[in-house]
Amino acid sequence: MAGHSKFKNIMHRKGRQDSVRSKLFSKLSREITVAAKAGLPDPMMNARLRLAVANAKAESMPKDNIDRAIKKASGADAETYDEIRYEGFGPGGVGIIVEALTDNRNRAAANVRAIFAKNGGNLGETGAVSFMFDRVGQIVYPAAAGSEDKVMEAAIEAGAQDVESDEESHTIFTAFEELSDVAQALEAALGEAKSTAIAWRPKTLTPVEGEAVGTLMKLIGALEDDDDVQNVYGNYDVSDADLETYGG
Numbered sequence: 001m002a003g004h005s006k007f008k009n010i011m012h013r014k015g016r017q018d019s020v021r022s023k024l025f026s027k028l029s030r031e032i033t034v035a036a037k038a039g040l041p042d043p044m045m046n047a048r049l050r051l052a053v054a055n056a057k058a059e060s061m062p063k064d065n066i067d068r069a070i071k072k073a074s075g076a077d078a079e080t081y082d083e084i085r086y087e088g089f090g091p092g093g094v095g096i097i098v099e100a101l102t103d104n105r106n107r108a109a110a111n112v113r114a115i116f117a118k119n120g121g122n123l124g125e126t127g128a129v130s131f132m133f134d135r136v137g138q139i140v141y142p143a144a145a146g147s148e149d150k151v152m153e154a155a156i157e158a159g160a161q162d163v164e165s166d167e168e169s170h171t172i173f174t175a176f177e178e179l180s181d182v183a184q185a186l187e188a189a190l191g192e193a194k195s196t197a198i199a200w201r202p203k204t205l206t207p208v209e210g211e212a213v214g215t216l217m218k219l220i221g222a223l224e225d226d227d228d229v230q231n232v233y234g235n236y237d238v239s240d241a242d243l244e245t246y247g248g
Contacts, residue, residue, distance in 0.1 A: 028056040029069040030101050036073035058194045087129035090121040091212040094236045095129035097200045102228040119219035137179030138199035139172040145190045158185035202235030214246035
C-alpha cells in the first residue's frame with residue numbers, strides 16, 4: 001500500500017499481523033515464481049528475481065519458501081500468472097492503481113470491480129489514473145538505518161531523486177531505470193534495504209477528510225486482502241487525526 005507515507009503500517013494497526021504475514025509471504029512467493037519464469041531461475045542472472053528474493057529475505061521469509069517458489073517456475077506444471085494493472089477512483093476522487101498477478105483474469109477483474117463498487121469507488125479504464133503518477137524506483141529502509149540527515153546524504157551520494165522520512169522508515173525515490181545502481185550504492189552506505197521495488201508515486205495528493213477516510217481505508221484494505229492483488233497505490237492525503245478516528 002502506498003499513499004501518504006503515514007499509512008505504511010495500517011494493516012498492522014488493525015492487529016492482524018499473522019494474517020498479513022501469511023498473505024505477504026504468498027504475494028512474495030508469487031512474485032518470485034513469475035520473476036523466475038520470466039528469465040533465468042538464477043538470481044545472479046535475473047535482475048527481477050534478484051529483487052524479489054531480496055525483498056522476501058528482508059521480510060524474513062524462510063529460505064525453503066524462496067527455493068520452492070523458484071522451483072515452481074521450472075516445473076512442467078508451473079502455474080502461469082498474468083500481470084494486470086487496474087485503475088480506478090476511491091472516495092473523494094482519489095486515484096488508485098492496483099497491480100495484480102493472477103492465474104484467472106476473469107476472477108481478478110470481477111473481484112477488483114466488486115471491491116471498488118462496495119467501498120465507495122469505481123473501476124476506470126486503463127490510463128484513467130496512471131497519468132497522475134510517476135513510475136519510480138522505491139527503496140525503503142527502517143528508521144533505525146540512520147538519521148534523516150545521514151539517509152539524505154547517502155541518497156544524494158547514490159544519485160537518488162528524493163527521500164521521505166517518518167518515525168517508522170525512510171523511503172528513497174529514484175528514476176526507475178537507475179533503481180539497481182542507486183540500490184547498490186545505498187546498500188554500501190546503509191546496509192540492506194527493507195524493500196526495493198518499481199512503484200507508482202503520486203504527482204500530487206488529494207486531501208480526504210472525515211468519514212470518507214474510513215471508506216477509503218476499507219477500500220484499500222479489501223483490495224490488499226484480495227489474493228490476486230500484489231500492490232495498491234493511491235494519491236490520497238489524510239491527517240493523523242482522521243486516520244485515528246476513522247481508519248479502523
